[in-house]
Each structure stands twice: as C-alpha cells, then as structure tokens.
Amino acid sequence: MKPHLLITALASTALAVATPLHPALAQTAPTSEALPLDLAALVAQLDIPYETFTLDNGLTTIVHTDRKAPIVGVTVYYRVGSKHEPRGRTGFAHLFEHIMFTGSENVANFDIPLESAGSTPTNGSTWYDRTNYVETVPTGALDLALMMEADRMGYLLGAVSQERLDQQRGVVQNEKRQGDNQPFGLVDYRVTEVLLPVGHPYRHSTIGSMADLSAASLEDVQNWFRDNYGPNNVVLALAGDIDAATARPMVERWFGDIARGPDVASVAAGPVDLPAPVFEEMTDQVSQIRVTRHWTGPGLNDPDAVPLYLGMYVLGGLLTSRLDNAMVYDAEVATSVMAGFQAHEQIGFLSTQFDLVPGGDRDTATALFDAEIARLIAEGPSADELRRAATQVIAGQLGSLERVGGFGGKGMVLAEGLLYSGDPAFYKRELERVATATPDDVRAALQRWLTRPAYTLTIVPGPRTLDGALMGGYGDEANFPPPAPDAGGGVVAARSGPARDLPQPGDVPALDFPQAERAVLSNGVPVTLVRREAVPTVTVALVLDAGSVVDGTQHAGRHELMVDMLAEGTTSRDTFDILIEQEELAASVTASAGVDATTVTLSSLTLNLPQSLGLMADITLNPSFAADSFGRVQTQRLAEIEEERTQPGALASRAMGPLLFGADNPYALASTIGRADVIARLTPDDLRAEHAAWVRPDLARFTVVGDISMADLLPQLESAFGQWQAPASPPPAKVIDAPVPPAATRLVVIDRPGSPQSVLMLGRVLPLKGTDQGKEALELANEVMGNGFLSRLNNDLRETRGWTYGVRSSLPARVGPQALVVSTAVQADRTADSIRVILDQMEAFPASRPVDATELQRVTDGNIRGLPNRFETNGQVLDALLGNQLLGRPDDYQERLPDIYRSIDADAINAAASAYLHPRDMAIVVVGDRRVIDPQLETLGMAVEYLAAEEL
Template sequence: MRSMFRALSGVAMMAIAVPTVHAQAQRQQAAAALPAAAPVADLIAQVDIPYESFTLDNGLTVLVHTDRKAPIVGVSVWYDVGSKHEPKGKTGFAHLFEHLMFNGTENAPGDYFEPLRAIGATDLNGTTSFDRTNYFQTVPRAALDRILFLESDRMGYLLGAVTQRNLDNQIGVVQNEKRQGDNQPYGLVRYKMSEGLFPVGHPYHHSTIGSMADLQAASLEDVKTWFRSYYGPNNAIIALAGDIDVATARPLMEKYFGAIPRGPETKLPPAPVPTLPAPVAETMNDRVANTRLYRMWAVPGLRETDAHNLTVAAGVLGGLASSRLDRELVRGRQLAVSAASYNQSFAQVGIFMVQMDVRPGVDAAEAGRALDALIADFIKNGPTEDEIQRVATTTVARRLGGLEQVGGFGGKAATLASGALFADDPAHYKKELAAIAAATPQSVRAAAAKWLTRPVYALTVQPGEREAYVEPGTTPAAPTAAAQATNTAQANAAPTPAAADGPAQGTRGALPPVADIRDIDFPDVQRARLSNGIELVYARQQAVPTTQAIVSFDAGQVADPAGKLGLANFTLAAIDEGTTTRDVNALAEAQERLGARISTGNDADRSFVSLFTPSPNLDGSVALLGDIVRNPAFADSEIERLRGQTLARIAAELTNPGALAARRLPGLLYGDSAPYAKLAAGTGDPAAVKGLTRADLAAFHQAWLRPDKAKIFVVSDRPLAEVQAAFERQFGNWRANGAAGAKSFTARPTQASPRIVLIDRPDSPQSLIAGGQITGLDPKGELLPEFTANEVLGSGFLSRINMDLREEKGWSYGARGGFNRMEHAVPYIVNAPVQADKTGPALASLREQVSGFLSTSGVTPAEFERTINGETRELAGNFETSGAVLAGMQANDLYGRPDNYYDTITQKYRALTPQQLDAAARGTIDPAKWVWVVVGDASQVRGQLDSLGLPVEVVPASAVGGSAAPRAN
C-alpha cells in the first residue's frame, strides 16, 4: 500500500478462477527480471535550471530562468524574514504580516486576490517558515508587467493601506488558521517539537503560527514597524522562471522596483544547534485513535555536509517504502501500523524525527524499546550501499518531477530563490543532489553516530482528554450590519481603477494593461489499442524526461457489495503488497531502484493504479506496474497485517473532523439504498473489514481489475510508439477470466429532509460545517454555466462564501462551496471550519449568502468580468504539468467529452452571459433543501444551532462509524 484512499469499491462474489501451474510459471518467468535502471548520475544530469542573475542598485537580487514551454512566468518573491526573527512577545508577526500583504496596497487598494484572479494567476499563495516569507504566482506572460507592478507596490507602497480594520480581521483569520491546525489529531505536537528541542530564547523555540495572546496584542504600529524593519528590496530575492529572459526582465525590474529605497539589513540571529543536557521523555493526551511515539534531535542546517548524510539516514531508516522501520516494526514484528523518519533541514538548524503509530493492542513501552533498539542498530551498523543508491534515485526522481513547474511552491523559481536565500547559491539544489549521491555507508553512519547518540527528546501522544484549549481574551468583533453591507457593496461593485486598467488611486499611475492572451493549446491526444483491446489514451509533454500513467478501472466505491463496504479499499491496498514473483519488500526496492512511484486507490466511480517514473526507466517501471496489476499474491500474512492497519486508519478517521463529516453527510444526501450512499463508509465499515478473506480480495480483482474494464492514460516525453510498445509487452496478452462485475444505478438518491446533524467532538476549538443537496444536473451534460456561476458563489478565494466568513467576519481560515461531479450524480456541498463560538451565526450566514445570491443580487458585472477573464487566462497555467494534463484527459473521458474539449473551452466561456449564470445557479441550488453536518463540541455549539429553525440531531463521534443511529433531541 503506497497511497491514501479517499473511497472504496466492491463486487458481488463469484467463483474464483485458480491459475494453472503453467500459467503461474509463465507469469513468474515474465516478471522475474527487470531492465537495468539508468545510473543515478545520468538522472542527476537531467536536473538543471540554468539561470542568470543581476542586482539592482537598491540591493534587490533578481534570478531569471528561461523556459519557453508555455506562455507563462512563475514569479517567486522571497523575503529574509521568518518567525526566527521575532522577539519575545511578538510571536506570529511574520506570518500575520504575510496575511496583511494580501489586503491591498496604496496604489492597488482592495484584496490582492482581486487583480490576481482577473489576470488568470495560478499557483498563487504566500507562506511563512522559521527562516523566510515568500509569495508566489504563475501568470500569463502578457500579464507580467501587471504582476510586477503589484509585487513592487506591496514591497514599497504598502503601509498606507494597512488599516486597523484589516489588522483586526487578519488577526481573526490567523487565529482561526491556528485553531484549524490545532483541531486536528496530533495537532498540538508542533508546539511540543520546537519547545522541547530548542531552549527558551532560541530563534527556533516558538512555532511560526505564534501564540493567541501575542497575536491578540498586535497593534497597528507594531506591524508597521515590523514591515519597515524587514521588507526592503535589499532583504528580498525575486526569481522569474518561464517565458522570460534577462534582456526583457532587467528593464522591467528597474522600472517597477528600482525606485524602492533600501531598508535595514536583516541580522541573522544566533542559532546554534542545541544539545539537551539529558534525555527528555514527555507524554501528552490527545483525542487520537492510536498512540504515537516520537524520537527527535536538533541537528545541523541545510548548508552542512552532515545534513545531507542525515537526509540519507532518514531515508534508509524510515523514508523509503523498503525502510528499516517498515521492514522490522510494521511488516516484521507488526508492533506498528505505520512508522517514518524525516530530516527537516532549515537554514541554521534541522530536526531529525522518527515517529511510529503503535499497533492497537501492543504495549507502547514494548514498541518504544523496539524502536530505540532499531535506531541504535542503524547507528552502529549504518546503511548499505544499495540503500543509499535507492535513496538517491528516489530523491532525484522527485526533483525531476518538480521541474515541470516554473512557479508554485516547489517549482523552478522557488528552487532558485530558496538556494540563493539560504545558501547564497541559486544552484544549491545541485550540490544537495550530488552530496546525497556521494554519501557512503561510512559517512552516513558517522553522521548518525555523531548526532543521534546525543540525548533524545521522546514524546508520546496517547488517547485521552486534551488539556483545556487556550483562547485569546477577546476576538476581533465582526463588522456591524451597516459596515458589512457597505463592505459587501464595495466588493460587488465595479472594480476600482486600481483593479482595472484606469489610473491608479495612488501616485504610480495606471496599472499596466494586460496584453491579449492566446487561447490554450491543450496537448494533442492520441488513442491506440493494445492487442487485447485495452485502450491507451496518450499525450506528449516534453518539458522533463518523465512519464506519468494511470490504469483506470470501471469499478470504484459504488461497486462495493452492501455487506462488504471497504472491500475495494482493502483490495487496492493489498495489490502492491506482494505479487506471485516478488514479496512486498522486493516490490518496494524495485521501485526505488527505478525512481518509480506506483500508487493505488479508489474514488467513487473508478479504481486505479498509477505510475510516475523517469522516462529512461520506462520499460522497467511499466514491467513492475504490470506485475502489480496482474499478479497480486494476496498472501495471508500480508492480509492480516493490512487488516490491522486498515482498522487503525478507520479508528483515526473517527477522530478527524473532516473524515467524520465525510462519513455522515452521504447518508443524508443519498439515503440508504442509492449506490453513492456507500461513500459514507470512508476507508471501510469496521465489521466488514474484520470479516474480509483472501477469497473476497481475489474475487474483486478478478471481477473488476481486469482488461475489459481497464483504460490506460499516459502523458510522457517519449513518443506514442515507444510508450505503446512498453505497455503492450506487459499488458497485451492479459485476458479476462470469469464474469465481470456490474454496477446498478436504478436506486435513486432519497435526500433527507432539511436538518442539522451535530457530531459531538468534545474540546474542539473549531466546528466544521458541511452541508448541501443533491442536484438534478446531468453529470455528462455541459455544466460550464453552473460551474462558472459557482466561481462567484463558493469556489475560490474571492467567492461570496469565503469573503464573508473569512475576510468580512474573520471567523474562518477559509470556506468553500462547490459541485462534486461524479459519473452519475452531482451534489452541491459547502465546507466551512469556523471558530466554535461562532458556529450558529456562521451557519446562518452561509444560508444568507447563498439565498441572497440566488434570490436578489445574482452575478454582478464586476464579478462576471473577473470570473471570465480569470477562467480563460489561467488555462495555460492550470495545464502546465503532466499530472494536470493526465487529470484533464481522464475527466474528458469519464464525462463523454471530446479529447479537444479544453481547446474549445475559451470560446464557451466567452459566449456566457451573466443572465445565463444566474439562471444556471437558480435552477440548480436550493438552500431550503439543504442538510447540514456540524462537527464540534456539543456543549458549546448545541445552543447556537437550536435557534436556526431546523431540527438538530446529536451523534457522538464514536457512533459515526456505523453502529449507532442519531438521536433526536
């Protein structure tokens, strides 16, 4: 099992065809040998981001990488300021200011996402870490002038737009971001980690999110002083990657950034790697399903040679699928349901962490002793040369995949900028890969012995009641009704001149215009067939030497038989846990030597096995894929181990707010008899999982994972003939045996009457609100008007729902609503995590927003223009990567659309009118019919919900797994 599963599937049981001895021998002979993998040095040679750099007179460093594959440019701005620069009493300021930088500037007032949406920006966000704050977006080349104006305006012309109202609002948003993270199982570990490893006063002692009290105390002058201290051009690096070159970039950067004055120089705070004076062991209670053990050490930062050796050590110990922890503790002695290790390298220090989830029924102390013994053995004996090479190959393969993106969080621009900021070398990524590939058993063992024999910080998180959650003394008040009406009117009005093309309201003149943006050219899709009839759907992308493929089966969660919910999930989990030719460890090692990644899973309508591989290893990787798909062993020993892991995962779902809501809502939307009601099973029904047998798995495989239900989708830099030949060799002689499974959608959904189901999850600082309805939409119809209307109502940052709960009220870190398009149904679902004391008002506000949109305001001219521009201009960025193209190909196939659908979608958008969008939304969505699920602390929330005019049913979280029905109150 190599992936998380969103859903399940199933099959009616039938006779199982047992392979003959001759057939088994043929399979073993065909699958025993794999083509030799490309040397890791050859793969490293493919990882290259050539760049040029220059520095403006004010100290701004600019890096430029040219990549003409698409008319887009990734813009990545990195500031040398993070939480390590925060003094006592100001924790969380760097992250808080990251939020404020999205609230408009002196020359572009209003929300920063407004002009970004209008120009079709993709991969846009900002993040804060211990070491830095960064902002990034990928934009059409024709909009580069405008994004440089906007980025320069928030670097040099921000403070006049920072108001007390903006500050109060973003304090509330950040506090809800903190609550949202804290509300997750194990969510409080992040504080224990930094506080346990680094002493008070150390720059890495406090978390990036900060404390509620410090956030609450932030004054307007505090944050303005913070900006003046750190956000000067001499403390910034800007990387441009894509359809750009230095000759074009230099005058643009001078034009927009050259006049911004230098600021104070950032001072690097002293941050030595601390050593604990003695081992520390702590235990904390949390509402978790499984006991988790941590072992942690502070270690050197990313510039140090030992950091690379420790990265290899972490890979061998618990990072590879074939890791020591997996072999010994998960698969061997079965003391754990999962185990992993990581080496997190920051600029000045790092954290080496080992974690393990103890198998239910196993004594945690015994598991801890086994974990410590395994770590000690690794320190004593070190890794093998083969293990090191497998770590190097998988690391290089991941980096190759990342080279497809020019922007985003991990693309080319960010790679160059991070190297320049942290290591004074934009090409630092090459040194990292070379150092990992050059590691030896002796160097890794020496680094582990040096750093991991020091006193350990050991943390145990065990099931139990959490300590009382610390809330701030007061929270920013929501705007008055009059102020909110004014804000809403302003948001829905025609764009201000700064958000359009007219003169700016500040002193810098008009925003640069956006030139014409040509329509998307989606890769040509070709179709072929293997000799046994399996269709192969192919597109060529030549940006990087990688291949991505998915073998998609017409199965999915809806195929699960009623009494065996979880069968498909279990089968897909087991399919790559050993074949008739390779056991689970051999499969893992073979993938690692190839740099391949094979994963399995299900959604509502499909089961799939997917592949990512460096193209030089295409033949070997497809051979391994074929072995997994065709020859699963379903060994009894692996089934019993997976059963324990699956039951532990189900138990974990019952502690997670999102999973609890996802398990309860389908029953309300579909009733009990419709096929999609099976989505409520999550990973599976515990009683059913306990009873599954090897025969069940083999029958599912025979009936559903078979050539006549398969279709292969591939995006590769290699030509179709080569790809087809590789798949023909492994799949061309595959024949179906026995009867195929069949789905039935004769039972129609029967939605429950409007109500609120409150899932009682005590001690929750947030409530998760989920709600929606079944629509009458045809999943295979043209739904562009409905989906486009929802861009205004519920999808994206600027939607009515999100702007109200997040930007107007500050009650949520983010709220969304959207259509969930499946093969035979299209429900509309909203999702809003909100602070607990605003649960009732937030649900009421959701209803008001939806009802107001449908009954009165509709889509405004400003919203229509912004949405159509954004949807058409972002297409090139949306389909930048092979993974995105692969997903688009599958969606076209599933919904019966032509292969060139995305080549024609721009014309479809331009033909829409506001009236069409209004009619589409009003004919589809009816909030009076909605059913609601709220996951929160009933002692805080119940009273808020009783006043909303809907019946409220209370369910304990422990009952959501399927055994107990809701109780009416």
C-alpha cells in the same frame, strides 16, 4: 509545502519494509532487468539555467527562461520569518503576510486584478527563515504582477487600516484553531518547547500564540514593514516565458525607485544539546498510541545535512525502510512509522515515530524502535540501501523541472538557494552530494547527532489536557505576562508613494492543449497518449470501470481493500521484491479506488519504462492476497477507520454521505474508506473474487502522458499486458442509479468535546448527473458563490468577519447523482452565526444580489486567461484527460472551454444559481463541542439530530 529539498523531512512509510536480515535485500530483485541508474548522469539532467542582476537599491533578481508555455512564475522572497520576531509578537511575520494581500496604496485588492488576469496560483507563506509570495501569470500579465509586487513592497502603509488588521488577525487565529483542532495538533508546539530554551529563535511556532496575535497593533505593522520589507532584503525570481534582457527594464521600472531599508538583523540560532534524555506523555483525542523521538540538528548548509537526510530516509523514509521492516512487516507491532530530517537555514529537526498497533504492547514496540535506531547508528546503511535512497531523492526532483512558479517550482528552488546559501544552484550541489555520499558519511553523521540526548514524547488516547491557545508563544509567559490585547484606533500612515495605474494585461494566446493519439492493444484495451518531452519521465494510468461505488453500502470498503492489497505481493514477487524493485527503477506503482473508477498508476523514468511496466502488470494482474499480508493490511485499515473517527473533517464526511444519498445508495459511503464491520469479516478469498470480477481488460483503458512516442509505447504495453484476456463471462454491472431520497432540511450534530472550532458541512443532491453536459454555467456560478478565494462565501466568512480560515463550495465529480457541498471550519462561538451567513449568501444569489460585472469577468475571461497555467505539468494534463473520460467529454474539451466561457453571460449564471445553489432543503452536519454549540443551534429554529462518532 516543500520549500527546500531537505526542509520537508517526515515521510509516511506505512506500506514500506526493510531489514538486512531479509534475503530479498541481499540481492537485487531477480525479476528486474534494470541496471543501477547512473546517479551522476541523472543529476546532470536536473539543470535550471539562470541569470541574475541586482538593482542599486539591493533587489536581486534571478531569471530562468522556459518557453514551454506562455506563462511566468513570479516568486518573491523576503529575508524575514518567525525567527526574527521579538517577545510578545510571536506569529507576527505570518500575520503580516496576510496583511500584504489586503491591498496597497494603488491596488485596492491584491487578488482580484491577478485572478482576473489569469493568475494561478496567487499565494504566500511564512516559515522560520523567510516570507514568500507567488503567482504564475500569463506572459502578457507579467507587467501587472511586477507593478503589484512593487507597490506593496514600496507603498503599502497608506492602505493598511485598523479594520484590515482586525480582519486578518481573526483569520490567522482561526488558522491556528484549525491546526490545533486536529488529532496530534499540539505535538509540534511541545517538541520545540522541550528541545529549545526560551528565547531561541526557532522555539516559538510560526503561527504564534493567541495572546501575541491579539496584541499586534497597527504600529507593529508599520514598524515591521519599515524594518524588514526593503528591497535589499528581497530575492525576486522570474521563471518561464521571459529572459533577463526583457525582465531587467521591467524590474527597474517598477522596483527601481523603492528606497533601501535596514538590513534584516541576523540572529544566533544554532542547534542545542539537551543535558539529559527527556520522556513525556500527552493525552489527546486520538485513536492510537504514538511514540515520537526528536533531536535538534544542523542547518541546511552544514556538511552533515545531506548525510543526515539520507540516513533518516533509510531509517523511515524509503519504501524499504529499517523501521517499517522491523516494526510494521516483521514484528507487526506498528501500523505506520515515520522518520526524517527537517533542515532550516540555521538549525534542523531530526524526528522519528511509530503508531502502535491497536492492543499492542508499548514497551515491546518501543524496545524494537530503540534497537533499530541504535543498529543504524552503529552500522550505518548498506551500500544498497544508500543507493536506493539516493535514487529516490534524485529522481523525485525531476518533478521540480515541470513547474516554473508556485510552491516547489523552479523559481522557488533558485530563490531559496540564493537566500539561504548564496547560490541559486545550491540544489545542484546538494544533489551531487546525495549522489556521492558513502555509507561511512551517513554513519558518521548519525553518530554525531543521534547519540545525543533525545526528547521522547508519547501521545495516548484520552481527554486533551493542553490548550493550544496558550501554546506557540515565546515560552516565558509565567515570568512575563502576555501582552495586553490591541486597543485598536491605530493611525493610518500617510501615503508614501505616487499614484500609479495598474498596467492592462496583454493578450493571451489561444490554449493549445496537447493532442491525444489513440491506439488499441491486441486484447482490445484502448490506449490514449499525450507526448510531453519536458522531463524524461512517463506516467501510465490504467483505469478500470469500477471504483468504490461497486461495493454498495453492504460491502463498503471491500473494493478499496482489494486495491490496496495489489502491491502486497504477487505470485512471483513478494512484498519486499516489489518495494525494492520500485526503488531500483526509480519508479512508483500506486493503486487507488476512486468513487467511480479504479486506477493503477505508474510513474517511471523513460529509460526504465519496459521494466517498470512489467512490474506494474504483475502487481495488477497477479496479486497473491497472501494470508499474512492480508491480516496486517486488514489491521491497518481498521486502525485508519478508528483514526477517521477522531478527525472532525472526516467525521463530517462520513455523516454527510448517507444524509445526501440515503443509507442504501451505493454513493452513500463510496467516498469513505469503508465500514469497520465489513473490513473485519473479509477474507483473502473475498478479495480474490473481487479482483476476478473487476480487474479485466474489457473494463480497462490506458492513458499515458510523458516523454515517449506511440511507436515506442505500444510494443512495451503489448509486452507487459498483451496476454491479459477477458474471461468468458460478461463484466459485472455497476448499479449507480439507485433512488435518492428527496432533499430535506436536517441538522445533525456530532459531539467533539473541547473543539476550538466547529466543522460545518452543508449539502444537497441536485437533479443532475455528473455526466450531464452543458453544466459550465453552474460551475461558474459556483465559483462566484464558494469555489475560490474571491468567492462570496470566503469573502464574507473569512475576509470580512474573520470567523474561519477558509470556506468552499464544491460540485464533486461523480458519474451518478451530482451533489452540492459547502464545507468550512469556524470558531466555535460563531457556529450558528456562520450557518446563517452561508444560508443568507446562498439565498441572495441571485434574488437580491445577482452576479456583478467584476465577478462575471473573473470567472469567464479570467478563467480563459488562466487556462495555460492549468496544464503546465504532465500530472495536470493526465488529470484533465482522465476527467474527460470519466464524465464523457471530448478530447478537445479544454480547447473548447474559451468559447464556452465566452458564451456564458450574467443571465446564464444567475439562472444556474437560482436553480441549483439555493439554500433550501440542505442537510447540515456540525462537528463540535456541544457545550458551546447547542445553545447557539437552538436559535436556528431547526430540529437537531445527534450522532455519535462510534456510529459512523
């Protein structure tokens, strides 16, 4: 999540490169005709007009009007986060956020009415400085959303019981286990433990410690609510199809009678200097050595915040970053690097790291790492580097203008500006500072902050010796024993407010999915355009009828490696030219191999589209597959495969494909990044042959969404791609109809010692193809079963039992055989019990528990009401168009959905569940600690097979 421009800091740059020593950086890339962007003019376009008003009780409301869709983003920020938690109650702010969703005195469940009214998304989050809640609703449901937000703000406690506390405590503890169970999952705990002294408000993690979560009582819930959740500690942002004159009486009606509460107490929480450098080493279940370095830094309002962000971006965030060039591309001692500045209200965290190339010398790599950091501190960035960094940051913020609500939307941007800086337009001041920062500003800030003693933590492969359950707390448990677990039996508070009925949502206008225009280039390539003028950008997707499925199992990973090599150099541009040109143009060209299609995607400012299309065409059509670049990328891919073998979810996925489709089916490994033995024996000539076979115009189509007309688009596409001609030979045939073995019950276990959770994946191939039409009843039945927060599986395993952070059933979009997959991560001691629950819930639907009226309304009428929310951004529209093309749906499929959903009744949903969602013949993969799970699995009465991670 990105709550603030400067708060998300670490940017992965494994495919980036930079050094002033390389000749490409001494000049603008010769093939780019674009002039440097006018950054001040670009910032001027980033505008979010707003009005504010404040009620007598202190509630401040920000209103931004955007009429492009009949939806309103509702964003509520409480000025309280984990930094306000006392000793013995770490993790409580986040636990309370979960409790806020369980219902209030007049709302039995917060999610059901909103989803039934068409809200997407409905969510919340907690961090050091704040807790927030978001939903985006149809305009006619705004009154309902405001009533519900007001009801839990003012009238919560009479509905919070010991049972609800216990349930959500279990959910949060499994959220913690899920994070801890990942490779490198304990690093963040250790970093703040070393950088900050005991008692510093930013030292303990937002998720908290297991002991503190277990100790939270009903009285704590009541006190936290009374002390922190008053309207005077709240910023409410409404963005979208609303104006201040309309909003004010609605806000006054629902929130005006809520009494003020105590002001949230301020805390002292500035940056801290280490007395001397600290060096530590940690072992973990990882595949590569990772070296990380950390400092505390200033808060986001400090004058050094923007220069530090830009400096760290030059160090390890740009495509042409200093560390990438020196360590990944030049010396080839690292497979990836990262650097960034994470700024919070009162403190920031500066971090940088590299992953050592397999078999590499750590001392040599660390010396180069040290040298590049020292060189940037001493010299500062060049004017060219800084301009490219500023261009990327500013252009990247254009996306925030598309979404009115949710995480990262315009309501969030305005609310955080007011909450942290007293100014909803703080984002604008930040970006103006980005546009005008000088190399001297950046150098001076780096010298002030990065010359202080640092904490260097190295993570090496080996058994995990630290216990995440004991981490994340206050830090003085050795002197102050952890609190006793909650004894339960807390007294529910008396009802505090009047009885109020939920407003009925108003009508929703019929979905107006934007009309697609069609044309054909002179070489026969079809072009589809949807014009959207909200932001001055264009996204172009060149889709090839290929995908990883063309590899089959014998060559798994070959096609994707070819696709990844496209941007590694062409016959006229080297890697550096390509990366610099993207930064100069504020453009992004990415190539990806999906399962059934290969896509090259360009994101560009409209004004730079001609030059950006030229770059896209060169990358797509003229890759060089140079031997030196190939060797580096091949090494990186082999390291990625080894890394997947340390990740529980990836292990389950790699095992499940062959179980479902059979070892020789082309879909068996198509969703993975390939086989190590295949990757190891590939050559550049293999990739050239793969490119010649599949990158051809008679397998291609363009789909474009953005601020451009067809009259302007076609000449630009023709100029860039019009000379692309198909060879005389016919295109290769995709073999996707290979036999699939009969479904059979199998239980496969992959041992992962020390895992606090078990990852479960259950699946079966259905007697359907992805391109079969008329499957909407099955899709809605799947929503009832497991695809959504309110699904039966999630309600049982998460909300009722508290054994998982979440569970999902899915019907992955494939052209070929359709599969049903259920996946979750559950606490290790409930592994077998969770499998039983999943199978029992599937068996009951519909045999003993057919779809009920509430579920039927939610997945039919609720989905209809939520359709305008799903196509708010250019990316959402593009995804819908590409999905239609992949699965053979008509252009107006989205507009047909309301009538389709209205035609589906309970009998149709029950029939689909009975035919396709039953639990018989399921393949089950379990990734967990055999010492804990084997005795449990014996009780299932299934034969157990074992796989080693190294076999996958």
